[in-house]
Amino acid sequence: MTRNALVKPQTDPTPIFEHFRGNHGSELLTAAVAHFDLFGSLDRAPCSLEELAQRLSIQIRPANVLVTALRSMGMLQIDAERLQLTDLAREHLVPGGAFDCGDYLGLAAQNPSVLQMVELLKSNRPLGSDASDGGGAAFIYRDGIASAMEAADTARHFTLALSGRAKNVAPLLAEVADLSKARRLLDVGGGTGIYTYALLQKNPNLQGILFDRPEVLKVAEEMGQHYGVMDRCELVSGDMFAAPLPEAADAILLSNILHDWDLPECEALIDRCAKALSPGGQLMIHDVFLNDTLDGPLPVALYSASLFSFTEGRAYSAAEYRNWLEAAGLRPQPVVATGVHCGLLSAIKPA
Ligand SMILES: C[S@@+](CC[C@H](N)C(=O)[O-])C[C@H]1O[C@@H](n2cnc3c(N)ncnc32)[C@H](O)[C@@H]1O
Structure with a gap:
């Protein structure tokens, strides 16, 4: 079914x-x-x-x-x-x-x-990133680090782990994201693809592109069969920091991506997405947000420690994201809450 x-x-x-x-x-x-x-x-x-x-x-x-x-x-x-x-x-x-x-x-x-x-x-340095730890770092891939997302078993393990959150939060993202006028959604680092599958089910005229590492996309394809939307979803493998991003998307989703990276990578990725986006399109940052004053909320601050342990990132504030978005020429909109401390911060590329 x-x-x-x-x-x-x-x-x-x-x-x-x-x-x-x-x-x-x-x-x-x-x-x-x-x-x-x-x-x-x-x-x-x-x-x-x-x-x-x-x-x-x-x-x-x-x-x-x-x-x-x-x-x-x-x-x-x-x-x-x-x-x-x-x-x-x-x-x-x-x-x-x-x-x-x-x-x-x-x-x-x-x-x-x-x-x-x-x-x-x-x-x-994140857990697993030392050659002596073996396995490689979870969730992140870039030139120069050992990544768990490159081997079939570890990529599968970490990708499926995130479905435990995605299946709970995706319905809420689909409820607040306005893609009624969008035709082509690019989900960068889409993982299982559950957020895209929800957005495709909500918007029958939308086409999706999931961009991720090859071993992760195998899991996404399997998962996508269950949601019955693969006739409208393309899978593209590559390195989001180096490969050309698929063009002509009028919506780009970065769901739980930027919190995995340090400041230079966040700025670079937002800039790449802003350039790939069609005029009038929206970049959607779906993530947790610290207070702009960086003094809470406590659950997000503790999640930040978890992100810090596993990846090269941490939780950021909406103010930090707004600075990067504006520097990339986008117009940030107010944050709308989804679930499990996540929210959607969309930013429009002027037409
Ligand atoms: C924390 S997961 C987020 C997955 C999904 N968007 C979600 O919200 O559940 C980060 C994803 O980014 C992908 N990723 C990390 N580095 C990447 C890179 N350089 N190029 C493409 N994908 C990458 C990982 O394989 C992983 O699926």
Whole structure:
């Protein structure tokens, strides 16, 4: 029987995703207290994010992930452009204070997951990307890194894993995305293709193109047969950073893609998509969004730590995306929520 990608679940699975990602809060807090003396250091001298990164001998991406999480937890705040302790952190997390609970948090200092997080923060390299780890990094492929998306078994494993989120959120994306006038949708890094299959089912005149790595597209093709839309969907394999993107799309979807990449790749990919888009068309960023002030929401800050661990990215704010979109000549529209902390930020290419 043909599957319907437009049917919504009866209950909201968001709490399940939040609990699943909750371990990163404990890892980051323990790392800050027991491995980096972050609270002692900021108590002695508040400083900027860049100065803190230097003090802790970590790069700016891990510093961003760590500080965003601690700000979201109410442990740090920004005052006069410097990172400062909140009253809570000053009373309970500065070593030697009357009510310091650092020793208690130290109970987890040698937990394997905390040690792994400390190592990731120091190395700024995703899990699996070292030749010694084997397997390759999940979800990302670019020249120069070992990628799990290139081998049949690991590509299949990681691609199918994401269907657990896609099948819940795709009906909500299809509900809010206006593709009534679009003819050709290009889904860059489409994975299983479930978001495109939902959009094709919702818009009977739409043609789809799924662009991804070859082993991923094998899974997408299999999945697409269940949704009965493959007569309107083309599969194109390539490297989204290097290969020419299929032309004449009047909608391009980047669903859960940019959060896998660091700033230069995000800017480059948005620019490539903006150039490939037909005049009047829309680039649709479907992703999570941090507050523009980078101090929450906590579930997104903890998901950012997960993205940081697996990929070369992190969660970004809508303000960060708007800057890149405007620099690429696009006109960003307001973010519309979909599900599981995701939202749609569309940007129009002037006609
Ligand atoms: C996090 S997944 C997102 C999948 C899907 N869009 C979703 O929302 O579930 C990232 C996808 O980007 C693809 N990808 C990563 N690097 C790529 C590259 N350089 N060229 C093409 N696809 C790439 C991966 O194979 C993977 O399917």
